[in-house]
Amino acid sequence: MAEFEPKVIAFLCNWCSYTGADLAGTTRSQYPSNVRIVRIMCTGALDPIYVVKPLLEGADGVLISGCHPGDCHYVSGNLKARRRMATLKTVLSEFGLEEERVWVRWISASEGRRFAETVHEMVGRLKELGPNPLAVQWAI
Numbered sequence: 001m002a003e004f005e006p007k008v009i010a011f012l013c014n015w016c017s018y019t020g021a022d023l024a025g026t027t028r029s030q031y032p033s034n035v036r037i038v039r040i041m042c043t044g045a046l047d048p049i050y051v052v053k054p055l056l057e058g059a060d061g062v063l064i065s066g067c068h069p070g071d072c073h074y075v076s077g078n079l080k081a082r083r084r085m086a087t088l089k090t091v092l093s094e095f096g097l098e099e100e101r102v103w104v105r106w107i108s109a110s111e112g113r114r115f116a117e118t119v120h121e122m123v124g125r126l127k128e129l130g131p132n133p134l135a136v137q138w139a140i
């Protein structure tokens with residue numbers, strides 16, 4: 001039987017983490033191909049519904065990544081995102097979803113290696129958790 005390969009959706013802010021992911025590519029820092037990247041202008045612009053939707057439609061994890069606190073190009077978008085995602089995780093856990101399926105990480109434009117390591121770490125943890133139980137329930 002083939003090994004479980006988790007599907008990860010990554011929302012990356014344009015100014016820091018997306019550039020960091022690009023740097024990972026240009027510096028040939030390899031990371032698992034399980035991740036699908038969605039570029040957003042700022043993590044503060046990410047409506048939680050866009051985190052829930054992929055989880056209900058088959059994604060095994062969602063990564064939200066943006067500028068480090070104090071570096072957000074829209075001043076406090078990342079801080080708002082951190083608060084929203086903390087609340088969302090609480091709600092999702094009420095529905096039986098492990099909080100570890102939603103990761104919030106700060107990765108700057110110069111941290112390509114950190115992006116690659118984060119994806120490695122997340123995919124490894126999701127493999128331990130197994131398939132997303134919400135997606136299985138909703139698919140029936």
Ligand code: FES
Binds near residue numbers: 014071
């Ligand atoms: S601009 Fe990057 S998190 Fe706000």
